[in-house]
Amino acid sequence: MSTVIDTYAVVIIFIVLLMLTAVVIILICFATIRRSFLAHREKQYQQAEEKVSDPLYAYLDDEIDLNAYSDVLQTRFEIEAAYQLVNILIDNVKGSQQKKLRSLLELPKFRRYFFARLRSRKIMHVAHACMYFSQKGLIDKNAIRRMFVLQDHPYNVILYASTLALVSTAESETQDEALKRFLRRRNNASMAINDIIFKYHSHQIDSARCAQVLLEAVKDVSIPDKNRAAVISMLPSLGFYHCSDDLMELLRSEVSQDRTGILTSALINVLKEFFYEGLEKEIVRQELWKSGFQQVRLEVVHFFSRLHDESYLSTLMDLAHDPDIEVRIAALKALMKIQKKVRIPDENFQADILPEWQEMKRSGEDYVDS
């Protein structure tokens, strides 16, 4: 049992202990100094808030003019605090006061400050600036150019914020271009697309034009199928029933080129929502229940379920044996509705499907979700 410690061991132990000490010291610094720094910044912000709020109310009460208020904004804290205050107030006031607040946002100090932030490397700053420029009615050519560049930003959140700002501008060409560029991006999630379209629509005065732009996007093959499908799915919630003929045309012509089934299923779903008359005929013509895509078969079953038509009994019986459980259950539910008109013997179901069928029958048709 030797008790002599060699140099290498001392060095290793020293390094490890040094690392431990360093981490502990950094932690203590973070927990004390950094917290104090953050608290100090918070205090500065609060002071700025106090400084800019009274003059803001004075401005709204016509006690001071725009230039006088601009003179109040000296530091970045004051500009940020004022912007936050205006942002909160603008949604809570109406008429002339709202107009006054909007003109306040046009102050060169705000514009310069946020335009500089559009070029920042910090995504927080960029997003913040995008939000400033997305204030309704704000048009700034340089900012718009910059935000088009930001639509290629690697962070989705910046793509999203810049698109949001661009679709909120007052120029319809800018809005349309921004929307199309956004839709061409391959990695957009459908939720983000829905939201952008919703906001794009809310900024449109001419609803027919808006529908036209969306239809063009739906037909644009340079836009990924899933994005086109997301646009299609938004049409009913925007109330664009008059688009159904164009959608039907698309269903007739494009199904063979649909490589994922996502476009076809979206089209069936939306045309079903629109109660489009020719849909049934088209589904039968193309025998879409035989589609290789699960979501297409599922949409077809949902459509048949709505029809309550016993002439589709055998098709639904086939679909009740679909390899996909979701399609199977939807088909069984559709059959439950038809059962009122035609008796369906239990022998028609295989042993693995029979328990579901029996359970549905026990629950009664009224208690089966459509």
Add this chain to the structure above:
Amino acid sequence: MSIVNEFLLFINVLILLYFIVVNGGYLFLIWCSYRNIQKFRDVDKIFKMTGVYNTNLYKPVSIIAPAYNEEQSIINSVNSLLNIIYANFEVIVVNDGSSDNTLSLLIDHYGLKPDHRYRPKFLSHQPIRQIYSSPRYPVLIVVDKENGRKADALNAGLNIASNELICAVDADSILEPDVITKMLRVFMEDETTIAVGGVVRVANGCTFKHRIVEKVLLPQTFLGRIQAVEYLRAFLFGRVGWDYLNTLLIISGAFGVFDRKALIKAGGYLHNTVGEDMELVLRMHKYHRDHNIPYRIRFIAEPVCWTEVPEDFKTLSRQRNRWQRGLADTLYRYRKMFFNPGYGRIGMIGMPFFFLAELLSPFVELVGLVIVGFSWWFGAINISFALVFLAVAIILGMILSVSALLLEEMTTRRYDRSKDIIILAGYALLENLGYRQIHAWWRLMGLLDYLRGNKAWGMMVRKGIGG
């Protein structure tokens, strides 16, 4: 030097190498976590800004909370779920055959009425006795079923859920009101996301007001505080780091959001395992890789679910024993994925590291300590080697724990008082001197129990939180 001594030296070198590799791996994970946190810290802040991602078009979510003998906390927990700030959600509480008053409390408190609606059976589970809905709380559904354990209850909830996304949450946990919105950020940014995990924190010691955490304070007991450090380490640098490497193997059973269809297609939760959370994530990886479907399983550092941790040795040992059995069971089930290039980083990095660092660690740690002491006593190794061993095995462990606290300070700073963080740092150091070895013993027993075929869940003693 005798052959025995040479052999002992060889074993010692192996054990030392083990600690170097494992702790080195963890240090690398810390770096990954730091990078990940830096990358997404601002994104999370932007997400909170008014205007960006502010929408009513989020996908609807079904929150599923399995409950077994939760009479102490069930009302507070369900209230916290009903308190969620989200445009479109439903809460499904699955009473998994509780023998206490869980169900009657729910019926009385929410005025539940039987609901005879048919629900399809996508996944198998124990028979449902009754489904209840509440006229007063239309978003609440309570399912009363035969006992079948947590996975079974989750499957029942999955069948009943009607929304595209599901959030699995323990009924004894409390979610922060904006937690789902924060989680949705990931689904909103990447269409291929099928599952997202979030941070689970220790609720013991915190004060609650209207089922919302009012003050984040330290637990009162030694075990509570040690676990506060453990949870920060597991979530902030473990899972955040693995997320950075796109190799996440586990989403806590206490809290996770999943794409319902993806979950059902993968086969739902497995009944005959005690590690259903990790098993599910691995199965989802396997299913999507086998079927060549693009997917992402993510973890984000911020969303918070508060959970009560056991503060007595007996309950804690049972919990850790179960976790170790679950880990062993899952890794064994998916042994074919090990070093299989077809499973990418999951098979090549994640699983081997989990095997080495999580499954084997209790054995190596305990046996290692004994062997090193024994070898030094018999002169097979010198004091230098023994000290280097302790430095690598124990002091590096301390560095890892303190680093987790550092990540906490860099991100959410949920502890209001800096004093609390410094106290926790003390516990992070203490943890490695005694508790870690006891913990390793519990996990070793878990391994042995797994080999003996023990699949018991183990009784959890809870006091209830959020009151």
